[in-house]
Amino acid sequence: MKLLRHLILCLALLPTMAMALTVGQTIELGPLQTLNSTPYAIPVNNTKNTLIQVWATWCPFCKKQNAYLEKLYKELPPNSLNVITISIDKNPLLAKQYMENNQYTFPAAMMTPELQKSMGKVKGIPILIILDKNNKIIYREIGEIFPEEYADLKRFAKAP
Known part of the structure; x- marks a missing residue:
């Protein structure tokens, strides 16, 4: 029953979020701190997406999608794509424990007020965005992405 309630909530909120992020929009990622307390920032002279x-x-779609991302992250050539995931959980310890329990190795950080201001209010998840080297959105997907679509994201990786 709880899962069904979460599914309905995620689906109901998807159209609202779809208006907030658009292809061509610039997002200021800013400096972040990962759940492992490591600083994360896109280099000033960035050449990668x-x-x-x-x-x-708590999001069942996110759980599936994070598994797809982990597979993609391990398959990408080193330094070919900047990757960061953002948890919207209120408790960073819960997010960190989730990452550890699922043995995810991709970088994860918490949503910051600055990033939220740049992205707009998050009302539906998961959200997958690809930014170009100038931080402009070149790909955006709201809701679950399937494994074959995830495999296609390799096209955004650039040779180091």
């Missing part, structure tokens, strides 16, 4: 995935520990 950046994959951002927004998720939460």
Whole structure:
């Protein structure tokens, strides 16, 4: 019953979020701190695209999508794509435990007020965004992405 309630909530909120992020929009990622307390920032002279995935520990679609992302992250050539995921959970310890329990190795950080201001209010998840080297959205997907669509995201990776 709880799962059904979460599914209905996620689906009901998807259209609202779809209006907030558009292809061509610039997102200021700013400096972040990962759940492992490591600073994360896109280099000033960045030449790579950046994959951002927004998720939460309670989201069943996010759980599937994070598994797809982990597979993609391991298959990507080193330094070919900037990757950062953003948890919208209120409790960073819960998000960190989720990452550890699922043995995810991709970088994860918490949503910051600055990033939220740049992205707009997150009302539906998961969200997957690809930014170009100038932080402009070149790909955006709201809701679950299937494995074959995830495999296609390799096209955004650039040879180092």
